[in-house]
Amino acid sequence: MALTDGTEQRRPRAPLAPWLKGSLLTLGSIAVTMLGLLFVTFIIGRVMPIDPVLAIVGERASQSTYDAVYEQLGLDKPLLVQFFYYLTDVMRGDFGMSLLNARPVSEDIARVFPATLELATMGVFMGIVLGVPLGVIAAVRRGSWIDQVARVVALVGYSMPIFWLGLMGLLIFYGILGWVGGPGRLDIFYEDIVPARTGMILVDSALAGDWSVFKNAFSHIILPASLLGYYSLAYISRMTRSFMLEQLSAEYVTTARVKGMSERAVIWRHAFKNIRVQLITVIALSYANLLEGSVLTEIIFSWPGIGSYITTALLSADMNAVLGGTVVVGLIFICLNIFSDLLYRVFDPRSK
Amino acid sequence: MSEVTLRQWLLSDAPTSRRHARLASLYKGWLSFRSNTMAMFGLGILVFLLLVAAFAPLLAPYDPFAQSLSNRLQPIGVEGHLLGTDSLGRDILSRLIYGSRITLYIVALVALIAPVAGLLVGTVAGYVGGWTDTILMRITDIFLAFPRLVLALAFVAALGAGIENAVLAISLTAWPPYARIARAETLTIRSSDYISAIRLQGAGALRIITKHIWPLCVSSLIVRVTLDMAGIILAAAGLGFLGLGAQPPSPEWGAMISEGRRFILDHWWVATVPGLAIFTVSLAFNLLGDGLRDVLDPKDSGQ
Numbered sequence: 001m002a003l004t005d006g007t008e009q010r011r012p013r014a015p016l017a018p019w020l021k022g023s024l025l026t027l028g029s030i031a032v033t034m035l036g037l038l039f040v041t042f043i044i045g046r047v048m049p050i051d052p053v054l055a056i057v058g059e060r061a062s063q064s065t066y067d068a069v070y071e072q073l074g075l076d077k078p079l080l081v082q083f084f085y086y087l088t089d090v091m092r093g094d095f096g097m098s099l100l101n102a103r104p105v106s107e108d109i110a111r112v113f114p115a116t117l118e119l120a121t122m123g124v125f126m127g128i129v130l131g132v133p134l135g136v137i138a139a140v141r142r143g144s145w146i147d148q149v150a151r152v153v154a155l156v157g158y159s160m161p162i163f164w165l166g167l168m169g170l171l172i173f174y175g176i177l178g179w180v181g182g183p184g185r186l187d188i189f190y191e192d193i194v195p196a197r198t199g200m201i202l203v204d205s206a207l208a209g210d211w212s213v214f215k216n217a218f219s220h221i222i223l224p225a226s227l228l229g230y231y232s233l234a235y236i237s238r239m240t241r242s243f244m245l246e247q248l249s250a251e252y253v254t255t256a257r258v259k260g261m262s263e264r265a266v267i268w269r270h271a272f273k274n275i276r277v278q279l280i281t282v283i284a285l286s287y288a289n290l291l292e293g294s295v296l297t298e299i300i301f302s303w304p305g306i307g308s309y310i311t312t313a314l315l316s317a318d319m320n321a322v323l324g325g326t327v328v329v330g331l332i333f334i335c336l337n338i339f340s341d342l343l344y345r346v347f348d349p350r351s352k
Numbered sequence: 353m354s355e356v357t358l359r360q361w362l363l364s365d366a367p368t369s370r371r372h373a374r375l376a377s378l379y380k381g382w383l384s385f386r387s388n389t390m391a392m393f394g395l396g397i398l399v400f401l402l403l404v405a406a407f408a409p410l411l412a413p414y415d416p417f418a419q420s421l422s423n424r425l426q427p428i429g430v431e432g433h434l435l436g437t438d439s440l441g442r443d444i445l446s447r448l449i450y451g452s453r454i455t456l457y458i459v460a461l462v463a464l465i466a467p468v469a470g471l472l473v474g475t476v477a478g479y480v481g482g483w484t485d486t487i488l489m490r491i492t493d494i495f496l497a498f499p500r501l502v503l504a505l506a507f508v509a510a511l512g513a514g515i516e517n518a519v520l521a522i523s524l525t526a527w528p529p530y531a532r533i534a535r536a537e538t539l540t541i542r543s544s545d546y547i548s549a550i551r552l553q554g555a556g557a558l559r560i561i562t563k564h565i566w567p568l569c570v571s572s573l574i575v576r577v578t579l580d581m582a583g584i585i586l587a588a589a590g591l592g593f594l595g596l597g598a599q600p601p602s603p604e605w606g607a608m609i610s611e612g613r614r615f616i617l618d619h620w621w622v623a624t625v626p627g628l629a630i631f632t633v634s635l636a637f638n639l640l641g642d643g644l645r646d647v648l649d650p651k652d653s654g655q
Contacts, residue, residue, distance in 0.1 A: 029490075029493070032490055032494075033490075033493055033494050033497050036490070036491070036493075036494030036497075037494060037497060037498065040494065040495075040498070040503075041506065044506050044507065044509070044510045045510075047510050047511075155635065155638055155639075156631075156635070158582060158583075158634075158638055159582055159586075159631055159634040159635035159637075159638050160631050160634075161586050161589050161590065161593075161606070161609075161627060161630050161631065161634075162586075162590075163589075163590060163593050163609065164609055164623070164627030164630065164631070165627075167609070167613060167616055167623055167627070168624065168627070170616065171616050171617065171620050171624075175616070175617040175620075288499070289499075291499065292499035292500070292501050292502055293501075295501055295502065295505070296501075296590055296593065296594075299593075299594065300613075310502065310505060311505070311594055314505060314508075314509045314594075314596070315595065317509075319509070322505070322506060322509050323506065325502075326502055326503070326505070326506045329499055329502050330497065330498050330499065330502070330503075333497060333498065333499045334497045337497065
């Protein structure tokens with residue numbers, strides 16, 4: 001045994017396979033990023049001007065009660081130890097209690113999150129369905145009126161405050177025209193009819209086969225989803241256009257044309273095929289941005305999602321809820337980024 | 353010197369001094385910028401905004417804080433109030449005019465803090481390299497990984513609401529892209545021959561970074577700042593709208609929208625007008641940024 005061990009040690013260590021090394025590095029950097037995220041929220045929670053002990057014991061508690069809770073919360077320990085406690089709590093999905101309703105923050109988040117997910121998914125769906133073709137056509141017919149339209153759409157999207165556009169939409173389509181449902185997810189008569197299985201009302205009502213609820217939910221979601229869809233459309237169409245322009249100026253496209261291939265085949269079978277990977281990355285990023293963009297949208301449309309949750313908690317100084325919400329949104333954001341990065345690596349042969 | 357000769361002097365192919373060359377290249381940049389109609393349009397709006405902010409007391413017909421409850425929620429175009437009045441009877445036009453000062457103040461502060469912080473981090477990381485680079489860039493990545501608005505919300509929650517804290521929160525979320533750009537530029541500059549020449553002459557790292565690397569990073573940072581301005585304005589307005597930025601009765605545009613939101617269905621102009629102002633200004637910054645990018649950074653103009 002000792003002999004083999006000795007020879008093992010003398011032999012130069014076999015280098016890690018490149019893919020393994022790459023994955024390890026990626027995993028390491030993900031771990032560091034997530035740790036950093038948690039550290040930042042931890043610090044924010046510590047520098048805030050609210051005394052967490054007072055918030056629990058109330059102002060008239062005796063000094064001994066105060067000290068007991070102070071110790072119980074671990075506030076007498078060094079900062080690093082406190083961070084370690086925080087870390088283990090978060091790992092177990094424990095974000096502490098909400099000071100407002102004395103329920104675990106994690107339960108609250110689990111309850112509001114599907115609403116945001118439903119909204120953002122519908123928004124990004126609209127962004128893809130309209131944005132990708134618009135970008136492709138704008139690139140193919142460069143300089144034409146449709147290219148100009150795409151340009152203006154994107155420019156306005158980058159310049160318009162989302163909450164204002166939401167208000168205007170509400171004013172016009174709900175207030176004046178009456179085409180859509182107002183703020184909220186459902187009219188009051190339709191609430192609590194279908195059992196909540198996924199928390200996404202469109203899905204739940206479809207599963208229950210209750211189409212009147214589905215219709216009502218749809219009339220409520222269509223406006224905020226279109227709003228988010230518009231912003232993701234602005235981004236997706238712009239990126240699609242520049243990816244396509246890059247492909248269309250490549251030599252293989254000229255070759256395909258010279259060969260006598262139809263323009264349609266050149267565009268969709270060759271050029272578009274090559275931008276699919278980049279597009280997926282862009283879509284994942286835009287999805288992540290929508291989760292964030294939904295904060296203001298949810299406020300405007302009284303949408304009971306995670307954005308509303310964080311803001312309400314913020315205004316009532318419910319710090320556990322704010323930090324819990326921030327961590328969850330941040331983690332999803334990171335995961336989507338990693339996901340798009342992974343897709344890129346898996347599907348793009350050049351990155352191997 | 354008459355104008356024709358000044359023009360010729362500026363356009364001459366053989367500059368006689370360093371200052372001459374610099375002015376000539378600026379002038380050529382200006383000429384190409386001037387031919388971009390949309391960018392000039394954006395510049396025009398911003399010059400107008402600056403003038404309005406500078407002469408606000410002269411231009412505003414009323415005191416932006418003066419309430420007149422008998423005159424509340426007057427519609428657009430009513431006698432004496434061109435853009436109507438809000439729920440406390442304050443003149444919306446006057447509030448809009450004074451609000452331009454707040455917007456410019458926020459944008460100017462963020463546009464100073466974020467790029468400078470990014471420049472510092474990026475050039476140090478790029479020039480020193482090694483562990484310093486790894487650590488600084490990891491920190492940058494962590495901040496990039498955060499959704500910006502949510503991070504700003506959390507910061508404001510910790511610091512307390514107010515304009516200065518909103519500026520700080522937005523800057524804290526805005527610096528990482530600048531650090532990335534500055535680092536990338538530094539990496540390309542660092543290995544060039546003239547930096548080696550300066551180093552052989554005995555220049556230290558501090559001198560090389562401040563005198564030779566920073567000036568070369570500036571143009572790409574300026575483009576990025578101008579393109580970012582729109583985002584900064586939108587973020588500040590968003591924080592104001594949520595009640596976390598400027599506090600009432602301050603005539604900040606986002607806060608004005610939030611106030612008008614309660615009456616949106618019956619008195620639409622109260623929220624509409626400040627939104628149009630935000631839109632116009634951020635559109636102007638976007639147009640200007642696009643134009644500047646074409647002049648200063650032709651390689652990624654996307655044209």
